[in-house]
Amino acid sequence: MWLAIIGLILGIGMGIGSAIVFPPGYSAYVAIGILACLDSVLGGICANMRDEFEWKIFVTGFFWNAVLAMVLIWLGNQLSIDLSIAAVVVYGSRMFHNFSQIRRILLHRG
Amino acid sequence: MKKHHYSIALTMICLLLGIIIGVQYNTVKKQRISTENQRLSELTLALKQAQEERDALKQKNETLESTIKEYQEGTYHSSDQELEQLRSFAGLTVVTGSGVCVTLNDSSTNNGGDRNAYLVHAEDLLSVVNELNAAGAEAVSINGQRYVGKSAISCAGSIVMVNGMRVAAPFEILAVGDADVLQSALKFPGGVVDSLSPWGIEITIHKETAVTVPAYTQTALFKDLAINIAEEEE
The missing domain is CATH 3.30.70.1880 (Protein of unknown function DUF881)
Structure with missing residues (x-):
């Protein structure tokens, strides 16, 4: 778990350090993709701590959730429905859930 | 050993996610700066326009004051230039x-x-x-x-x-x-x-x-209106 957090911090540092920017129109998609990925990673950490981690599920979930979220947003844009709200609510609540699971496991372990 | 293997996968994925977050942070920051710049340039333009308008009004004020002076001294004559201006304003x-x-x-x-x-x-x-x-x-x-x-x-x-x-x-x-x-x-x-x-x-x-x-060629007929010259002169 600590390795994952170190990797995340290192990655953020590399991203900010680089001068790369996304094309302006895709910013909303990337944001929702990040949310989906964060949710997957938290789920992965949670599963890892419970020794239920399966890396195939994790890796496919990581990419599939992000792609699915972006496709949903795109579809929403075509139909003029703000589906990003749905994605934010679902992934947000799942992140909170995962956080509470991690906290519980840490408390029990301690 | 196996768990260690998973940890590497998790770390690599987190690294990738971190890079994406970092780049997105850059993107959002850059967008914010560009919108701020836009606002700044808009304000600069508005200021410039207001200044030009003020200068033009000042000049108009000066000419009007000199006209008043001419009136007072009784030397006012409507010039050909003024007539020409009015004609071009009317599209004639x-x-x-x-x-x-x-x-x-x-x-x-x-x-x-x-x-x-x-x-x-x-x-x-x-x-x-x-x-x-x-x-x-x-x-x-x-x-x-x-x-x-x-x-x-x-x-x-x-x-x-x-x-x-x-x-x-x-x-x-x-x-x-x-x-x-x-x-x-x-x-x-x-x-x-x-x-x-x-x-x-x-x-x-x-x-x-x-x-x-081209000029306005129709004969403008004013049948129903009366020009209130007296009121204008006041």
């Missing part, structure tokens, strides 16, 4: 200047539906003229008919009446003014050109260095 003189030439023609295509939708209507001409005037056109004419304060553009069957004269497609609208501003006033997204082009109406805009707009 031929004027030349840089500007645009807009041509509109009926659509040559017919993709079904109402045939009328593919013709240039009086309303279309009116909206073009209106956009040109809104963009600061100093003189406008349609097929040789000067557009002045009293002008009407109306529909009369298959033709259009401007100033009470029949004009027909192709329409040529001449406008004197800042050519770039006039052109962009018509071409902006969702503007007049955008609303007419789906119907295949042929609309072209040429920037010209010298556009000659």
Whole structure:
């Protein structure tokens, strides 16, 4: 778990350090993709701590959730429905859930 | 050992996610800066315009004060220059200047539906003229008919009446003014050109260095109005 957090911090540092920017129109998609990925990673950490981690599920979930979220947003844009709200609510609540699971496991372990 | 393997996968994924988050942070930050810059340049433009307006008003104030002085001294004469200014303001003189030439023609295509939708209507001409005037056109004419304060553009069957004269497609609208501003006033997204082009109406805009707009030739008849000279003089 600590390795994952170190990797995340290192990655953020590399991203900010680089001068790369996304094309302006895709910013909303990337944001929702990040949310989906964060949710997957938290789920992965949670599963890892419970020794239920399966890396195939994790890796496919990581990419599939992000792609699915972006496709949903795109579809929403075509139909003029703000589906990003749905994605934010679902992934947000799942992140909170995962956080509470991690906290519980840490408390029990301690 | 196996768990260690998973940890590496997790770390690599987290690294990737971190990079994406970092780049997104950069993107958002850059966007915020660019919108702030935009606001700044808008304000600069507004300030410049306000200053120019103030200077122009100051100058006008000075000339008006000198006119008052002339009145007081009893030496005031309405000059030819003033008369000429009023005439050009009323559109009674031929004027030349840089500007645009807009041509509109009926659509040559017919993709079904109402045939009328593919013709240039009086309303279309009116909206073009209106956009040109809104963009600061100093003189406008349609097929040789000067557009002045009293002008009407109306529909009369298959033709259009401007100033009470029949004009027909192709329409040529001449406008004197800042050519770039006039052109962009018509071409902006969702503007007049955008609303007419789906119907295949042929609309072209040429920037010209010298556009000659004819004078208003109709005899303006004032039957019902009386000019209150006394009130104006007060």
